Amino acid sequence: MNPVAACAEFAATLPHAARIASIHDEAEDTRTFVLRLAPPVPALDAACPGQFVMLSLLGYGEAAFTLAHLPRAGAASGTVTLTVRRVGALTRALFACEVGRPAGVRGPFGRGFPVDGADRPTIYVAGGCGLAPLRSAIDGQLRMRPAGTPVAVLYGARTPQSRILRASLADWRARPDVALFETVEDAAPGWRGRTGVVTGHVAEAVATVRAERAALCGPPGMLREAAAALGAAGLPPDAIHVALERYMKCGTGLCGHCYVNDRYVCRDGPVFSYAELLARPDAFGAGEAPRA
Amino acid sequence: MLESRAPVDRIRRVLALDRRVIEPRPVDGAPAWVATGGEGAFAWSTPAPLAGVKGWLVPLREAVLAWDDRGTMRPVVPHPERIALVGLRACDLAAIAHLDAHFGADPWYRARRAAAFLVGLDCPQACAGGFCLEVDAGPFARAPFDLNLTALPDGRVVVAWGTAAGVAALHGAGVATAPVDHATALLLAELAARAAASFPVRSYVTRGLARMNAAPAGRAIADEEWQALGPRCLACTGCTSLCPTCTCFTVVDQPVGAGGTRARVWDSCLLEGFQREASGHHPAPHPGDRVRRFWYHKLSRDFAGPTGRLGCVGCGRCDVACPGTIGALGVLAALGGER
Numbered sequence: 001m002n003p004v005a006a007c008a009e010f011a012a013t014l015p016h017a018a019r020i021a022s023i024h025d026e027a028e029d030t031r032t033f034v035l036r037l038a039p040p041v042p043a044l045d046a047a048c049p050g051q052f053v054m055l056s057l058l059g060y061g062e063a064a065f066t067l068a069h070l071p072r073a074g075a076a077s078g079t080v081t082l083t084v085r086r087v088g089a090l091t092r093a094l095f096a097c098e099v100g101r102p103a104g105v106r107g108p109f110g111r112g113f114p115v116d117g118a119d120r121p122t123i124y125v126a127g128g129c130g131l132a133p134l135r136s137a138i139d140g141q142l143r144m145r146p147a148g149t150p151v152a153v154l155y156g157a158r159t160p161q162s163r164i165l166r167a168s169l170a171d172w173r174a175r176p177d178v179a180l181f182e183t184v185e186d187a188a189p190g191w192r193g194r195t196g197v198v199t200g201h202v203a204e205a206v207a208t209v210r211a212e213r214a215a216l217c218g219p220p221g222m223l224r225e226a227a228a229a230l231g232a233a234g235l236p237p238d239a240i241h242v243a244l245e246r247y248m249k250c251g252t253g254l255c256g257h258c259y260v261n262d263r264y265v266c267r268d269g270p271v272f273s274y275a276e277l278l279a280r281p282d283a284f285g286a287g288e289a290p291r292a
Numbered sequence: 293m294l295e296s297r298a299p300v301d302r303i304r305r306v307l308a309l310d311r312r313v314i315e316p317r318p319v320d321g322a323p324a325w326v327a328t329g330g331e332g333a334f335a336w337s338t339p340a341p342l343a344g345v346k347g348w349l350v351p352l353r354e355a356v357l358a359w360d361d362r363g364t365m366r367p368v369v370p371h372p373e374r375i376a377l378v379g380l381r382a383c384d385l386a387a388i389a390h391l392d393a394h395f396g397a398d399p400w401y402r403a404r405r406a407a408a409f410l411v412g413l414d415c416p417q418a419c420a421g422g423f424c425l426e427v428d429a430g431p432f433a434r435a436p437f438d439l440n441l442t443a444l445p446d447g448r449v450v451v452a453w454g455t456a457a458g459v460a461a462l463h464g465a466g467v468a469t470a471p472v473d474h475a476t477a478l479l480l481a482e483l484a485a486r487a488a489a490s491f492p493v494r495s496y497v498t499r500g501l502a503r504m505n506a507a508p509a510g511r512a513i514a515d516e517e518w519q520a521l522g523p524r525c526l527a528c529t530g531c532t533s534l535c536p537t538c539t540c541f542t543v544v545d546q547p548v549g550a551g552g553t554r555a556r557v558w559d560s561c562l563l564e565g566f567q568r569e570a571s572g573h574h575p576a577p578h579p580g581d582r583v584r585r586f587w588y589h590k591l592s593r594d595f596a597g598p599t600g601r602l603g604c605v606g607c608g609r610c611d612v613a614c615p616g617t618i619g620a621l622g623v624l625a626a627l628g629g630e631r
Contacts, residue, residue, distance in 0.1 A: 014357065014366070056365060087571050153434065249543045254398060261588075282576075285577070286576050287515070
């Protein structure tokens with residue numbers, strides 16, 4: 001092997017050096033971190049909705065996060081936006097970081113949501129933190145769609161306080177050309193929106209915009225029920241796109257952690273069509289096979 | 293073809309001039325891979341060691357990144373020792389073909405693989421617990437070897453070369469090979485047939501593999517069967533450690549002072565935490581779920597790589613390692629209705 005070429009090959013695996021540029025509280029235990037890369041990385045600037053990066057904190061390791069905002073949806077070049085819930089060792093360390101702290105970013109990885117089809121009536125279904133990966137898909141379609149293309153956003157959260165991306169929610173709520181359905185499981189006094197899980201509102205949201213396709217992100221139980229409800233509402237399985245999550249260590253199809261039957265979520269996903277998931281009984285976990 | 297076994301020892305000594313020659317030798321009564329320096333005669337009849345050669349190509353711990361006190365990151369570029377693994381059985385070569393396909397684009401693997409010279413040795417008969425024949429991985433070797441040896445009963449050796457490096461090694465040792473004549477070709481075919489006939493009839497292996505590969509993939513076998521096998525797995529990871537095709541790893545950061553190292557370390561999909569997510573969601577919460585996935589990965593055609601062969605090479609090491617009874621043959625016996 002040519003030694004110079006070999007060194008370049010190893011260097012290409014390094015995380016891109018980044019610094020935390022801003023931190024924004026979204027909800028209890030959820031924050032949005034904007035990282036700045038200098039100089040910008042063209043591949044990250046060109047990332048698609050639904051693709052993910054491996055965020056690196058030296059000493060704590062790496063973890064996979066889906067990009068929550070993208071230059072193609074209006075974010076600044078050279079920025080990486082991640083909306084993160086504090087649930088594990090790395091995210092605890094991240095929440096202890098202040099602006100200016102160095103970090104590393106590898107990616108983008110995986111197959112995101114389809115970037116074509118902005119002219120088709122679409123429903124986005126998100127649960128909890130799952131709204132973050134969908135945000136750039138939603139904003140992307142709103143930027144690119146022919147005027148009048150109907151878009152519905154169905155967002156379910158545990159409580160009104162646990163809702164994230166409230167600025168985006170307020171923006172979509174204010175737009176007459178976006179049908180926003182918000183629901184919470186535990187309503188607080190004064191909550192005027194819907195209640196219950198998202199599944200109960202799928203049929204109405206689909207009918208409102210005559211949705212022809214759907215994009216989903218959220219916890220596995222919600223994905224399973226919502227995808228089945230979308231199917232029952234008449235959407236064909238290949239028009240329902242589901243973002244899966246799995247524990248990952250490499251992001252490149254080598255470490256083996258993120259398997260779903262014969263697929264790796266990092267390499268073959270994380271976005272799969274529901275038609276693909278119907279053929280893979282472990283899509284939402286063992287014993288939780290997708291329902292036709 | 294070589295007229296005697298002596299030239300093989302010359303090849304080993306020449307390989308040892310610029311490589312560490314590692315070969316099976318008996319150590320305290322059990323075969324092990326030993327750095328011999330090519331000294332002495334090749335131990336033709338030493339059985340395949342229980343520990344394979346995976347660790348030379350995919351180390352138990354591989355540092356991939358280091359950082360200093362200013363947080364500057366650099367890749368850890370390996371400088372693997374040049375080695376010659378002499379006496380690789382067909383199963384181990386089939387496993388290396390599997391590793392080549394899996395890690396083919398990985399620079400760490402490529403560096404170690406490029407530093408390894410592979411000499412195969414055909415098995416004249418089935419080994420105890422080996423079922424390479426049933427999974428199309430032996431007992432006679434196929435690529436990827438640099439050289440491959442078939443010992444003939446009359447003392448001659450058929451040597452095959454698979455790479456330019458193999459040809460160069462023959463030339464470097466001054467070994468002249470005669471073409472295989474018609475009679476020897478017939479003898480080779482007879483030896484291959486005799487080797488194949490030496491395998492015990494295990495119809496449950498065929499039945500188990502057929503059930504595993506009935507469409508749709510893996511679902512001809514009821515979940516209850518896997519859940520019944522689950523408690524028999526102690527999650528000791530003996531099988532995944534010894535399996536020559538197991539490739540899963542985790543990544544750990546090890547701070548040292550103000551700097552540190554990030555390393556890949558062998559992992560096992562049979563461990564409870566392998567897929568457990570920080571949120572608490574667990575896609576494979578029961579031992580039976582993990583046992584199912586492990587054997588699906590080994591025995592299903594869904595994971596046949598470019599070689600078209602299964603992830604299991606029939607070496608039988610997992611059956612030896614398992615403190616219970618769910619090595620490959622144990623599982624195939626259960627799936628094939630033998631017990």
